[in-house]
Amino acid sequence: PKVTTPDEPTSALDVSVRRQVLNVLEELVSERDLGLIFISHDLNMVRHFCDRVLVMYAGRVVESLNASELDQARHPYTQGLLAALPSLDHPRASLPVLQRDPLWLTH
Numbered sequence: 001p002k003v004t005t006p007d008e009p010t011s012a013l014d015v016s017v018r019r020q021v022l023n024v025l026e027e028l029v030s031e032r033d034l035g036l037i038f039i040s041h042d043l044n045m046v047r048h049f050c051d052r053v054l055v056m057y058a059g060r061v062v063e064s065l066n067a068s069e070l071d072q073a074r075h076p077y078t079q080g081l082l083a084a085l086p087s088l089d090h091p092r093a094s095l096p097v098l099q100r101d102p103l104w105l106t107h
Contacts, residue, residue, distance in 0.1 A: 003035035004028065010045065022049055043070065043081060055081070057104050077104060 006025065010018040022045075029036050040046050046053055047070045055063040055078045063075040073079050080098035 001035050002032070003037060005037040005039065007039040008041070009038075010040070010042070018045075043085060046070075060105065062104055075104075076101065 004025075009025065010021050013021065025036065025038075028034060038046070038050055047067045050067045053063075053065055053067050053070055054061045055073070055075065057077045063073060063078045065073060070078075071082065073082060077098070077100075080096065083096045084098070
């Protein structure tokens with residue numbers, strides 16, 4: 001199968017242009033029967049746009065789950081990323097500090 005791999009295709013774009021880029025990607029994937037590996041740091045967008053999520057730490061996959069199950073992540077790194085997401089409902093003075101574990105690189 002043919003696969004396209006856009007790397008941060010919506011980074012630094014405003015909301016309307018971001019939606020247009022995502023629409024173009026959806027059309028390409030469906031019209032040309034492509035696989036899509038979508039690389040992004042934007043977990044909120046990933047949870048709504050993607051079917052499956054692979055979370056990487058130091059170049060290694062540390063967690064794989066359905067995008068709809070992202071809030072039930074089990075790996076501490078994924079949980080730390082989610083905890084750092086901004087929230088209008090729960091403003092905070094500072095972001096949590098992620099305590100990294102060298103063992104994450106051995107599994």
